[in-house]
Amino acid sequence: xxxWKLKLSQIRALLTVxxxxxxxxxxxxxxxxQSTVSHAIATLENELGVVVFHRxxxxxQLTPVGERMVQDARQIQxxxxxxxxxxxxxxxxxxxxxxxxxxxSIATHVLPEAIARLHQVYPAIQISILEVDELYxxxxxxxxxxxxxxxxxxLLGEGFETIHILDDEYIALMxxxxxxxxxxxxxxxLYKYPLISSSHxxxxxxxxxxxxxxxxxLEVTYRIRHDSSMAGMVQQGLxxxxxxxxxxxxxxxxxxxxxLPFPLSRPVGATLLKDALHSPAVYAFLDALQGIGAFAPAQxx
Amino acid sequence: xxxWKLKLSQIRALLTVxxxxxxxxxxxxxxxxQSTVSHAIATLENELGVVVFHRxxxxxQLTPVGERMVQDARQIQxxxxxxxxxxxxxxxxxxxxxxxxxxxSIATHVLPEAIARLHQVYPAIQISILEVDELYxxxxxxxxxxxxxxxxxxLLGEGFETIHILDDEYIALMxxxxxxxxxxxxxxxLYKYPLISSSHxxxxxxxxxxxxxxxxxLEVTYRIRHDSSMAGMVQQGLxxxxxxxxxxxxxxxxxxxxxLPFPLSRPVGATLLKDALHSPAVYAFLDALQGIGAFAPAQxx
DNA sequence: CTCAAGTATCAATTTTCTGCATACATGACA
DNA sequence: TGTCATGTATGCAGAAAATTGATACTTGAG
Numbered sequence: 001x002x003x004w005k006l007k008l009s010q011i012r013a014l015l016t017v018x019x020x021x022x023x024x025x026x027x028x029x030x031x032x033x034q035s036t037v038s039h040a041i042a043t044l045e046n047e048l049g050v051v052v053f054h055r056x057x058x059x060x061q062l063t064p065v066g067e068r069m070v071q072d073a074r075q076i077q078x079x080x081x082x083x084x085x086x087x088x089x090x091x092x093x094x095x096x097x098x099x100x101x102x103x104x105s106i107a108t109h110v111l112p113e114a115i116a117r118l119h120q121v122y123p124a125i126q127i128s129i130l131e132v133d134e135l136y137x138x139x140x141x142x143x144x145x146x147x148x149x150x151x152x153x154x155l156l157g158e159g160f161e162t163i164h165i166l167d168d169e170y171i172a173l174m175x176x177x178x179x180x181x182x183x184x185x186x187x188x189x190l191y192k193y194p195l196i197s198s199s200h201x202x203x204x205x206x207x208x209x210x211x212x213x214x215x216x217x218l219e220v221t222y223r224i225r226h227d228s229s230m231a232g233m234v235q236q237g238l239x240x241x242x243x244x245x246x247x248x249x250x251x252x253x254x255x256x257x258x259x260l261p262f263p264l265s266r267p268v269g270a271t272l273l274k275d276a277l278h279s280p281a282v283y284a285f286l287d288a289l290q291g292i293g294a295f296a297p298a299q300x301x
Numbered sequence: 302x303x304x305w306k307l308k309l310s311q312i313r314a315l316l317t318v319x320x321x322x323x324x325x326x327x328x329x330x331x332x333x334x335q336s337t338v339s340h341a342i343a344t345l346e347n348e349l350g351v352v353v354f355h356r357x358x359x360x361x362q363l364t365p366v367g368e369r370m371v372q373d374a375r376q377i378q379x380x381x382x383x384x385x386x387x388x389x390x391x392x393x394x395x396x397x398x399x400x401x402x403x404x405x406s407i408a409t410h411v412l413p414e415a416i417a418r419l420h421q422v423y424p425a426i427q428i429s430i431l432e433v434d435e436l437y438x439x440x441x442x443x444x445x446x447x448x449x450x451x452x453x454x455x456l457l458g459e460g461f462e463t464i465h466i467l468d469d470e471y472i473a474l475m476x477x478x479x480x481x482x483x484x485x486x487x488x489x490x491l492y493k494y495p496l497i498s499s500s501h502x503x504x505x506x507x508x509x510x511x512x513x514x515x516x517x518x519l520e521v522t523y524r525i526r527h528d529s530s531m532a533g534m535v536q537q538g539l540x541x542x543x544x545x546x547x548x549x550x551x552x553x554x555x556x557x558x559x560x561l562p563f564p565l566s567r568p569v570g571a572t573l574l575k576d577a578l579h580s581p582a583v584y585a586f587l588d589a590l591q592g593i594g595a596f597a598p599a600q601x602x
Numbered sequence: 603c604t605c606a607a608g609t610a611t612c613a614a615t616t617t618t619c620t621g622c623a624t625a626c627a628t629g630a631c632a
Numbered sequence: 633t634g635t636c637a638t639g640t641a642t643g644c645a646g647a648a649a650a651t652t653g654a655t656a657c658t659t660g661a662g
Contacts, residue, residue: 032651033653
């Protein structure tokens with residue numbers, strides 16, 4: 001016997017007749033005709049080759065096999081309700097999941113506040129965070145449905161929709177021997193030590209291009225993967241790190257934070273798939289995220 | 302969302318796609334077309350208002366809600382298999398239930414052997430015994446589906462089918478003061494003490510009618526419900542009990558067992574509903590029961 | 603004997619499922 | 633960058649199945 005031959009209408013009829021005690025009453029409860037119930041049970045019995053109800057003047061009563069089946073049927077009912085309510089929760093804002101793809105710096109310095117704000121209003125929303133290093137990984141996570149939203153450098157491109165949150169200003173981390181001078185660098189300060197930048201595509205390209213605008217021979221010497229390693233190198237006096245404010249935190253002892261001689265920043269925002277259906281939980285998260293921008297303007301400390 | 306709107310084909314598709322990783326492979330496993338699978342998942346998603354799979358070049362992968370649903374779906378699958386296998390067990394002879402309606406004397410002296418023989422061959426068959434007092438209760442139990450078979454005085458009547466097992470001979474239990482004489486009574490012996498019979502319809506009627514054939518004034522004085530009470534009364538010297546051999550056991554000390562001056566017996570057999578579908582377990586039981594008749598001819602001890 | 607309360611069955615209709623053909627999407631690769 | 637391979641979506645028509653209304657059948661109760 002193939003269990004998938006069964007129909008849920010039969011399971012339902014089984015349960016209802018068992019409770020109602022007779023076919024006619026069950027039909028009323030199910031809002032179908034008695035004929036339908038009779039058919040449902042008859043087919044069920046034929047397919048299983050077993051008598052499930054004894055019928056008579058007094059209605060229908062379960063056989064021992066029927067009894068066992070009803071127990072399983074009840075559980076099936078519960079599970080179906082589970083499935084349905086999982087869907088309802090997901091659709092509703094009091095439940096649901098938001099999967100965020102992001103960079104480490106954002107995950108550390110921006111998301112916690114956003115999530116806190118979100119949970120003040122909707123404590124039941126689940127958050128999952130996917131930390132990646134490169135821009136293409138963000139795009140991939142969105143397109144392949146591993147994430148609902150990216151919070152990072154805004155992704156450009158067909159099919160994406162972005163919401164700007166804040167600008168993450170690039171600053172310079174100066175080695176201890178530079179001393180505590182003006183927090184505003186001049187161009188010539190950049191020649192005093194080797195330059196260090198992130199090895200990540202978007203950062204390193206943006207910095208390289210901007211430097212070339214002033215001096216096409218001004219090059220970055222070290223490209224380092226991890227933000228904290230860059231800061232560590234600066235602390236050891238190996239050079240000047242050019243990185244964004246958020247990525248720089250926490251700044252190691254002795255290291256100075258200075259404004260660059262030219263404006264440069266990375267736009268940070270939320271990116272979603274355009275034309276995709278987003279859950280209310282995602283919108284709630286976006287609201288919470290936008291609330292932050294207003295209170296955390298870029299600033300040099 | 303009404304959980305009963307779901308179809309098992311959708312649940313099945315959900316599970317198979319989740320395992321296969323893509324619609325096409327799932328379609329192969331389900332032996333349907335890719336179109337069918339696509340339809341199934343699409344309608345499921347529409348009905349639930351939730352995205353269950355992310356699709357792309359790389360096939361289909363579960364969303365978080367989908368993941369939760371699959372867990373429930375797996376359990377549903379198990380339960381469906383339970384239901385199907387309950388039916389198979391019931392139909393097969395290595396499982397199943399036989400519900401027997403019977404009288405106390407049969408339950409005590411005939412059934413144990415029959416059940417032992419049955420279980421030698423099919424140990425897994427479940428037996429349930431319903432003990433009743435009157436014939437009409439047997440009929441009712443059969444007709445209303447509370448029992449699969451009666452083992453008792455054979456039931457006559459439209460719609461019943463009977464199998465003769467043995468004849469339960471009526472004997473006389475003689476009071477102690479009667480002494481140990483010939484085990485064969487003469488008619489006049491019946492006048493020496495008051496007569497005692499069962500109060501149950503079939504017994505008392507059969508005995509009364511038979512006595513009247515010889516002497517229309519010969520009457521039973523006491524009608525007692527319980528066999529053991531009748532034997533007890535005989536032991537107290539209150540009269541002669543006319544009852545069947547099986548009902549008489551165990552015979553109390555001092556009480557004599559004698560053959561009646563005329564032949565009288567109760568046909569004992571199995572009765573089933575004619576035109577009803579009986580499970581293999583029932584037939585196996587009938588076989589075991591008939592095996593007994595050959596070895597247990599009516600005899601006076 | 604007849605009624606009342608229940609179940610079963612038939613044929614027609616409506617609904618749903620399925621498959622085919624084909625369009626659409628997208629990653630891989632030349 | 634264009635084409636291919638691989639995967640999914642969809643419109644439509646035929647097939648299958650559920651549902652129904654009418655009616656027949658069954659059986660206790662009075």
